[in-house]
Amino acid sequence: MPRRAFFIFGALGTGYLFVEIALMQKTALLLGHPTYSNRGDAAHPPPRLGGGQLRRRRLAWPPRVLVRRAVIAIVFLLIVEQWGLHAMCLALMPLPFALRAALLVLAVAPLGFVMGIPFPIGLREEREVSGAAWALGINAFSSVVASLLAVPTAMFFSFSAVAVLAMLLYAVAGLVAPRGAVTS
Numbered sequence: 001m002p003r004r005a006f007f008i009f010g011a012l013g014t015g016y017l018f019v020e021i022a023l024m025q026k027t028a029l030l031l032g033h034p035t036y037s038n039r040g041d042a043a044h045p046p047p048r049l050g051g052g053q054l055r056r057r058r059l060a061w062p063p064r065v066l067v068r069r070a071v072i073a074i075v076f077l078l079i080v081e082q083w084g085l086h087a088m089c090l091a092l093m094p095l096p097f098a099l100r101a102a103l104l105v106l107a108v109a110p111l112g113f114v115m116g117i118p119f120p121i122g123l124r125e126e127r128e129v130s131g132a133a134w135a136l137g138i139n140a141f142s143s144v145v146a147s148l149l150a151v152p153t154a155m156f157f158s159f160s161a162v163a164v165l166a167m168l169l170y171a172v173a174g175l176v177a178p179r180g181a182v183t184s
Contacts (some may be wrong), residue, residue, distance in 0.1 A: 013142035015169030021150040022163040030089035070117035071174030077111040
């Protein structure tokens with residue numbers, strides 16, 4: 001497995017968890033309790049991740065172009081959500097819970113959609129079985145490490161800092177990926 005693939009899958013795993021933890025903190029206020037914010041179907045990208053990969057099959061772009069565009073969209077949407085999600089949450093507070101949850105899912109869905117593109121493309125490009133196994137292992141390990149790093153980072157800096165780190169990690173994955181495992 002090339003070293004670049006290590007950075008790609010490590011950055012994707014860590015960045016993904018950082019996004020989840022930053023969103024969890026921001027959405028707990030809107031949903032009224034951290035337990036509701038923990039539910040993946042209410043506030044986080046996972047249910048919509050498959051949509052990005054399904055849509056990818058219809059696009060004629062080479063994998064490296066698609067990964068670059070997806071990473072740019074992820075960073076852009078994270079910036080928008082960092083500035084806009086808090087204001088949206090405050091504006092939606094008077095609404096009933098079901099409507100707040102539905103609007104939150106709609107607000108986070110585009111981010112989940114584009115986050116569903118880089119990892120499956122990178123995994124598909126790891127043509128050897130051992131390469132795919134390493135990619136999955138690196139991604140899983142980095143996700144565990146991310147969960148351990150995100151909370152202290154948020155405590156010492158802020159949850160916004162966690163989101164900024166997620167943006168940087170996705171940018172690293174996008175910069176490294178075109179020359180590494182995710183090429184056409």
